[in-house]
Amino acid sequence: MSDVLKPSRKTPPPEMAAISPPLSPTLKLKKVPKELSPEESSEVPDNYVSYTLRNNKPRDPITWNNIFRELNYLTLFILTVTPAIAIWGLFTVQMQWKTAAFSVFYYFFTGLGVTAGYHRLWAHRCYNASRPLQYFLAAAGTGAVEGSIKWWCRGHRAHHRYTDTELDPYNAHKGFWWSHIGWMLVKPRFKPGTVDISDLSKSPVVRWQHRWYVPLILGMGFGIPTMVPGLLWGDFLGGFVFAGAARLTFVHHSTFCVNSLAHWLGETPFDDKHTPRDHVVTALVTIGEGYHNFHHQFPMDYRNAIKWYQYDPTKWFIWICSRFGLASHLKSFPDNEVRKGQLTMQLKRLRETQDMLEWPVDGEELPVISWQSFQKQSETRPLIAVAGFIHDVASFMDQHPGGRNLLAKNIGKDATAAFFGGVYDHSNAAHNLLAMKRVGALHGGMAHGSEERMIPPSQKLRVARYNEMGSPYNSSTALSDGEGLLGY
Numbered sequence: 001m002s003d004v005l006k007p008s009r010k011t012p013p014p015e016m017a018a019i020s021p022p023l024s025p026t027l028k029l030k031k032v033p034k035e036l037s038p039e040e041s042s043e044v045p046d047n048y049v050s051y052t053l054r055n056n057k058p059r060d061p062i063t064w065n066n067i068f069r070e071l072n073y074l075t076l077f078i079l080t081v082t083p084a085i086a087i088w089g090l091f092t093v094q095m096q097w098k099t100a101a102f103s104v105f106y107y108f109f110t111g112l113g114v115t116a117g118y119h120r121l122w123a124h125r126c127y128n129a130s131r132p133l134q135y136f137l138a139a140a141g142t143g144a145v146e147g148s149i150k151w152w153c154r155g156h157r158a159h160h161r162y163t164d165t166e167l168d169p170y171n172a173h174k175g176f177w178w179s180h181i182g183w184m185l186v187k188p189r190f191k192p193g194t195v196d197i198s199d200l201s202k203s204p205v206v207r208w209q210h211r212w213y214v215p216l217i218l219g220m221g222f223g224i225p226t227m228v229p230g231l232l233w234g235d236f237l238g239g240f241v242f243a244g245a246a247r248l249t250f251v252h253h254s255t256f257c258v259n260s261l262a263h264w265l266g267e268t269p270f271d272d273k274h275t276p277r278d279h280v281v282t283a284l285v286t287i288g289e290g291y292h293n294f295h296h297q298f299p300m301d302y303r304n305a306i307k308w309y310q311y312d313p314t315k316w317f318i319w320i321c322s323r324f325g326l327a328s329h330l331k332s333f334p335d336n337e338v339r340k341g342q343l344t345m346q347l348k349r350l351r352e353t354q355d356m357l358e359w360p361v362d363g364e365e366l367p368v369i370s371w372q373s374f375q376k377q378s379e380t381r382p383l384i385a386v387a388g389f390i391h392d393v394a395s396f397m398d399q400h401p402g403g404r405n406l407l408a409k410n411i412g413k414d415a416t417a418a419f420f421g422g423v424y425d426h427s428n429a430a431h432n433l434l435a436m437k438r439v440g441a442l443h444g445g446m447a448h449g450s451e452e453r454m455i456p457p458s459q460k461l462r463v464a465r466y467n468e469m470g471s472p473y474n475s476s477t478a479l480s481d482g483e484g485l486l487g488y
Helices: 048-054 073-092 097-123 131-142 149-161 176-185 198-202 204-211 213-233 236-259 280-285 292-297 313-323 335-355 371-377 404-408 428-435
Strands: 383-386 389-392 438-442
Touching: 073 176, 073 236, 097 131, 097 149, 097 213, 097 236, 097 313, 131 204, 131 213, 149 198, 149 204, 176 236, 198 204, 204 213, 213 236, 236 280, 371 383, 371 438
Parallel strands: none
Antiparallel strands: 383 389, 389 438
16 A cells, blocks of 8 residues: 555645645634723723723613613512502501511511521621621522512612713612612613622532522511511411511611612711712611711721711621621721721811911012111001011001000011010910011011921921922921921
């Protein structure tokens, strides 16, 4: 047999082999690569939100013509039928005090399932929970009928990552009622931004609840609140109406207030970059979730309220669980960093006040006058030199508390020693007022070592932004030890 290979369908002639691909029994089509997100590729855009919105087409705007196609009917059913049952029962079913008390208890029971479980344990991993506590919180949270842990936390992590943007499922910039309830009643215009929920997918408790969610909500949402009053004191209907439907309505809107009221009512003591705010009223209606400005700044902290007197039963519940060994590794943000946030906001408010006040003319903008010129001009104007500046005291001659003569005898002279204790050690207010009367800078300025006297007390801790630190205004001001600019 010849050693030379004969051409065949599998082996093309030698002259064609270089340009002929080998044949295979199966035709393999090359996949068109999908457009990768910045997280999947090495390219990092300048702004992830803008990049995502630019590369994702939104749903059509909601109009009267398409409203019925855009409604989320399951959520609409739950959020309308439940309060309707509660209102019907309020007028037709007699409430027993035992049922009322149990309804309040069950409200906190299921509410804590959301605040301590869904929110602080699973969404933010603020602490570690033992397996029994995890099952307890998963079951209790299911009774609030707000979706599974996995679904709820996916949306909430997107809310934190994309706060106040189109990728935020309950964007507060779209209005109070949108962030409170509207976002659930219609299909989202944009798919919520991507987040990592791999830790939840691995959790056996989360998987268990997600798998059995429908039976669990029937049992925890209406079964237990109906059966407990029914079996213990014969009030099945009251249990269904008040501990079931009415309690569920309160739990729903309590949680919804975290998305709406907590972004609308209150103050921003830690940061004002986004809409979250702190207010005790919101805390009262959300089982402690009302200190929302703190929470958005320090989301991994197991607390919402950091002061002992602030209302945060969820924090107390987690702390008590840790005392009994059911919870551990309670995370709290370093106090030093928390106080930096507070200081930043205090400085910003001080800056706003500072910008509304009138200040002395900067030394760099004043004309420089020689001693001879100063004395000559003093013959026609009441000019006095103090701390290297020349002041026109004409409007103050008759208002001087020490009398007109004390000023008159220092006209045309350097009264620095007299002003700073030689005659009277003037108050800070007097120094501030004197600085407002500057009309010139004395050539040669102050003697070395006395520069701090040039600075009015109100300006020794002046608030300055970082980009103002090197400005001519500040460079003209000599700063002594312990005195300077408060920057932010």
